[in-house]
Amino acid sequence: MAHFDPNARPFSHKWMNERLAVDTLQKVLSTEYWIPKNINFLWAMGMILAATFGILLISGIFLLMYYIPDTKQAFDSVNYTVMSEVGYGWLWRHMHGVAASVVFLIIYIHMFTGIYYGSYKKGREMIWLSGMLLFVTFSAEAFSGYMLPWGQMSYWAGMVITNLFSLGSLDFQGLVEWIRGDYVPGQAFLNRFFMLHVLLMPLIIMALIVLHFGTLRIPHVNNQDGEEIDFDAEAQKWKAGLRKESKVIPFNPVFLSKDVFVMSIYFIIYFYLVFYHFEFAMDPVNFDPANPLKTPPHIYPEWYFLWSYEILRPFPKDPGLVAFGFAQVIFFLLPFLDRSPNVAPASRRKPFRCWFWILLVDMIVLTIMGKVPPVGVYTTIGTVAAWVFILLWVTLPIVTKLEKPVRRSK
Amino acid sequence: MKDLKKLGIVVFFTLLVYIGVEPYAHSVMHKHVEGHNFKYPDLKPIAAKGNPETGKALAAACMGCHSIKSQGVPAPMDPVSASGAYGVNPPDLSLIGALLDEKYLAHFLKDPVHTAIVAHKFKDRAYPMPPMATDDQSAADLVAYFKSIAPKEVKPKEAYEFACGRCHEMRYAKWTQIGEVPKTKKNIQTGADLAKLKFNEKLAEYKGNMVKYLGKLPPDLSIIVRARSEEFLETFVEDPQSQLPGTGMPRVGLSKEGYEKVFAYLEEVGDPSKPKREKVGPIVLLYMVVFAFLAYLWYKHQWKDLH
Ligand code: HEM
Numbered sequence: 251m252a253h254f255d256p257n258a259r260p261f262s263h264k265w266m267n268e269r270l271a272v273d274t275l276q277k278v279l280s281t282e283y284w285i286p287k288n289i290n291f292l293w294a295m296g297m298i299l300a301a302t303f304g305i306l307l308i309s310g311i312f313l314l315m316y317y318i319p320d321t322k323q324a325f326d327s328v329n330y331t332v333m334s335e336v337g338y339g340w341l342w343r344h345m346h347g348v349a350a351s352v353v354f355l356i357i358y359i360h361m362f363t364g365i366y367y368g369s370y371k372k373g374r375e376m377i378w379l380s381g382m383l384l385f386v387t388f389s390a391e392a393f394s395g396y397m398l399p400w401g402q403m404s405y406w407a408g409m410v411i412t413n414l415f416s417l418g419s420l421d422f423q424g425l426v427e428w429i430r431g432d433y434v435p436g437q438a439f440l441n442r443f444f445m446l447h448v449l450l451m452p453l454i455i456m457a458l459i460v461l462h463f464g465t466l467r468i469p470h471v472n473n474q475d476g477e478e479i480d481f482d483a484e485a486q487k488w489k490a491g492l493r494k495e496s497k498v499i500p501f502n503p504v505f506l507s508k509d510v511f512v513m514s515i516y517f518i519i520y521f522y523l524v525f526y527h528f529e530f531a532m533d534p535v536n537f538d539p540a541n542p543l544k545t546p547p548h549i550y551p552e553w554y555f556l557w558s559y560e561i562l563r564p565f566p567k568d569p570g571l572v573a574f575g576f577a578q579v580i581f582f583l584l585p586f587l588d589r590s591p592n593v594a595p596a597s598r599r600k601p602f603r604c605w606f607w608i609l610l611v612d613m614i615v616l617t618i619m620g621k622v623p624p625v626g627v628y629t630t631i632g633t634v635a636a637w638v639f640i641l642l643w644v645t646l647p648i649v650t651k652l653e654k655p656v657r658r659s660k
Numbered sequence: 661m662k663d664l665k666k667l668g669i670v671v672f673f674t675l676l677v678y679i680g681v682e683p684y685a686h687s688v689m690h691k692h693v694e695g696h697n698f699k700y701p702d703l704k705p706i707a708a709k710g711n712p713e714t715g716k717a718l719a720a721a722c723m724g725c726h727s728i729k730s731q732g733v734p735a736p737m738d739p740v741s742a743s744g745a746y747g748v749n750p751p752d753l754s755l756i757g758a759l760l761d762e763k764y765l766a767h768f769l770k771d772p773v774h775t776a777i778v779a780h781k782f783k784d785r786a787y788p789m790p791p792m793a794t795d796d797q798s799a800a801d802l803v804a805y806f807k808s809i810a811p812k813e814v815k816p817k818e819a820y821e822f823a824c825g826r827c828h829e830m831r832y833a834k835w836t837q838i839g840e841v842p843k844t845k846k847n848i849q850t851g852a853d854l855a856k857l858k859f860n861e862k863l864a865e866y867k868g869n870m871v872k873y874l875g876k877l878p879p880d881l882s883i884i885v886r887a888r889s890e891e892f893l894e895t896f897v898e899d900p901q902s903q904l905p906g907t908g909m910p911r912v913g914l915s916k917e918g919y920e921k922v923f924a925y926l927e928e929v930g931d932p933s934k935p936k937r938e939k940v941g942p943i944v945l946l947y948m949v950v951f952a953f954l955a956y957l958w959y960k961h962q963w964k965d966l967h
């Protein structure tokens with residue numbers, strides 16, 4: 251039975267502790283949440299993502315105060331009202347746009363860090379899977395947000411992407427119309443994507459971030475050598491004052507101090523982009539208002555979708571859709587396709603090392619080919635890169651099976 | 661050290677992606693057009709020296725269609741009737757000496773259709789402005805006259821209104837092809853704003869005439885500076901056919917300085933936060949640098965006895 255001291259001053263430490271166990275909470279969540287000492291700045295990407303999501307949320311709330319989800323007014327509500335009438339509206343908009351773009355850069359760095367250090371297996375599968383769910387929901391969030399200014403690219407990207415749901419030769423026109431709520435993107439379409447962008451997707455993302463953090467709790471984060479650490483024993487050492495000998499550090503304040511430092515460097519770059527180089531995040535084509543009668547000469551998605559778009563593009567309709575579907579789900583399967591027992595940096599896992607770098611370069615090639623028009627040599631490069639992508643994943647179980655157990659240094 | 665090497669790898673691949681999807685992809689998607697710095701090399705230089713006095717007399721012929729407000733010459737018609745008669749409202753001529761290229765203007769007065777490069781649109785109808793100068797001398801006289809009445813300073817807004825304003829709306833600056841949107845009030849009892857309705861009706865009529873004339877409604881230019889690159893705008897205005905072959909937009913014939921004025925206005929309306937960005941940016945960055953420095957000290961303090 252809980253004990254409540256009748257003399258405790260309301261909101262005093264004791265009073266709060268009796269009611270909310272604040273001491274325990276603080277230990278569990280921060281001062282005794284143990285992090286390996288042997289990690290580098292790439293492990294700060296997670297907190298950077300959380301902070302960037304915070305920026306998106308706050309700047310988004312400010313934009314929401316003036317945005318009008320009406321096909322006739324949406325364009326001017328952002329491009330005129332927010333940009334020239336609202337004090338510092340331009341700042342919120344540029345912060346939101348740049349954050350939406352760089353968040354994907356950080357997600358990709360975060361993912362490839364996880365792949366490089368093998369942080370998705372041996373107890374960390376759920377971290378990976380919840381992370382992938384975050385990737386998918388972030389993608390949906392970004393796509394729905396892109397519809398809102400109702401510019402040329404909003405309209406035509408919306409048209410092209412929803413068309414995919416006709417599922418090629420199955421010709422499910424009915425499904426496409428059901429999603430759009432009309433024959434073509436229009437008011438119903440805009441309202442739906444508005445709801446998704448400002449309510450449903452953020453809610454799901456917030457829940458998933460909590461889940462993602464939760465999945466980290468038991469396996470703990472990995473480290474630069476993939477070493478299996480006895481966290482309880484090492485924590486005891488730390489508590490006994492053996493700061494040098496212990497292999498772990500508490501999240502707060504020791505690891506946090508490094509996180510905050512890395513984050514501050516990131517914010518310098520981020521704000522540089524916000525003030526002096528935001529064009530890359532806001533496509534010029536979307537500053538022409540939506541015009542159903544005029545197809546833009548080049549339709550392409552934002553940069554972070556280009557690699558999967560390019561897997562769709564070089565193939566005929568149906569195989570292209572299958573390949574696209576493959577690309578969307580295959581990263582989920584990574585922990586199960588990797589048959590090697592090693593948790594170690596890719597540099598020490600012989601065949602997998604090549605696999606990793608080929609995958610990275612291939613996805614960059616796909617990204618660039620996804621943007622240039624599909625003509626001539628670009629089509630050839632794109633097709634080859636798409637095949638390489640598929641083959642990489644098909645061969646992953648074999649590549650990892652061939653791997654010898656890694657002997658630990660030290 | 662090891663961290664720096666890893667950072668180097670991350671930066672390298674990030675830049676590779678950036679260069680690939682931005683500068684490189686755009687250079688492939690958009691054809692490159694060589695600009696001529698508003699020198700109009702296709703037009704032959706005019707050797708004749710103009711006399712403003714003779715020009716002044718010749719300019720009387722312009723007043724049947726154009727206003728010259730700085731000289732107290734009013735427009736013979738209101739914009740809507742003018743668009744009915746000619747397709748668009750002939751622009752006021754007060755500023756042409758200051759904004760247009762001399763050589764261009766002389767050629768335009770001799771042969772408007774070909775100089776504006778719109779002959780392909782006027783195969784079976786006459787260009788509304790007839791040739792006004794029969795030889796180089798009278799063209800040069802007219803140019804000399806318009807230069808003599810040109811003001812020293814032209815405001816960016818005036819430059820836009822003269823050069824683009826008869827065809828292009830700019831709703832974020834409340835500009836329409838028939839002038840600024842007037843301030844009107846609605847009747848409190850009925851909720852109707854008759855003056856505004858009448859204005860919109862006139863505007864719709866003007867646009868109707870203009871579409872018949874140009875074949876297309878020219879786009880609103882409010883945020884064209886964000887929708888097109890600077891390079892595109894410059895080469896397009898210098899010669900619309902170079903970027904959009906067959907387009908109905910005429911070559912306007914601005915001089916380099918004239919274009920800079922027009923562009924300044926496009927930027928002022930289309931990217932109004934530029935001055936503010938330049939002011940706030942350094943402050944925010946400085947703040948972040950100080951923050952990073954303090955964070956570094958904290959980090960060093962926390963990690964000093966860990967290894
Ligand atoms: C977009 C929102 C996301 C947020 C806010 C987020 C946040 C975090 C945080 C704070 C950590 C712990 C610190 C670190 O290792 O960086 C972490 C770890 C991790 N995340 Fe994410 N993450 C996100 C997305 C993803 C995605 C898309 C994936 C990949 C599918 C992913 C996979 C992982 C993995 C594997 C770890 C463990 C790293 C290790 O053990 O070394 N996360 N995440």
